[in-house]
Amino acid sequence: MxxxxxxxxxxxxxxxxxxxxxxxxxxxxxxxxxxxxxxxxxxxxxxxxxxxxxxxxVQEEGRDWLTALLLCFFLGVFGVHRFYTGHTGIGVVQLLTLGGCGIWALIDFIMIIVGSFRDAEGHLLVRR
Ligand SMILES: [Zn+2]
Ligand SMILES: [Zn+2]
Structure with missing residues (x-):
């Protein structure tokens, strides 16, 4: 070439x-x-x-870290951040249990903050 x-x-x-x-x-x-x-x-x-x-x-296209963080903060008990990151099944469970009475949503929130939260395809969230 x-x-x-x-x-x-x-x-x-x-x-x-x-x-x-x-x-x-x-x-x-x-x-x-x-x-x-x-x-x-x-x-x-x-x-x-x-x-x-x-x-x-090829740039690996991960989901946006800040978006997931804000969704989890404001709508975490409805599992919206789980839907956003492709974990639809878990999102439905969180929606029905109100984020495990908020505890599950809080754990997810911490995981997003420390950067260990992965989307359904196994990619880390991308901070832009
Ligand atoms: Zn040519
Ligand atoms: Zn050259």
């Missing part, structure tokens, strides 16, 4: 371009597949048609 910053040919596994010193996929000036010059805003190469955004590092 080619360095997206300077167009130099680099190994597919290269983490840094030897010619310009940046990660080969970090640039936006050249197509990594055919070396055609690309527009910084284009998502596909106009010449060979490969997706240029596909190579960008």
């Amino acid at each position: 080619y360095c997206r910053n300077c167009g130099n040919e680099v190994s597919d596994k290269a983490i840094m371009c030897v010619a310009c010193g940046t990660p080969p996929k970090a640039g936006d000036k050249f197509c990594y597949n055919c070396k055609a010059e690309t527009n910084a805003s284009s998502t596909i190469c106009m010449k060979c048609g490969v997706s240029l955004k596909e190579t960008a590092p």
Whole structure:
């Protein structure tokens, strides 16, 4: 493939371009597949048609920490923060038990504050 910053040919596994010193996929000036010059805003190469955004590092999209914290604080006894984080089953139980008489909601609140609360997919909440 080619360095997206300077167009130099680099190994597919290269983490840094030897010619310009940046990660080969970090640039936006050249197509990594055919070396055609690309527009910084284009998502596909106009010449060979490969997706240029596909190579960008995938950002893990976690749920928002502050949102979960506020939901738990204000609506924790209704399990709203559990619905927000995808724990629908637990959310229903908390709703029916009023957050385990508030104790369960309080425990969840503390877990969110200390940053050990995970959503249903196992991701930690993201502080933005
Ligand atoms: Zn380069
Ligand atoms: Zn191309």
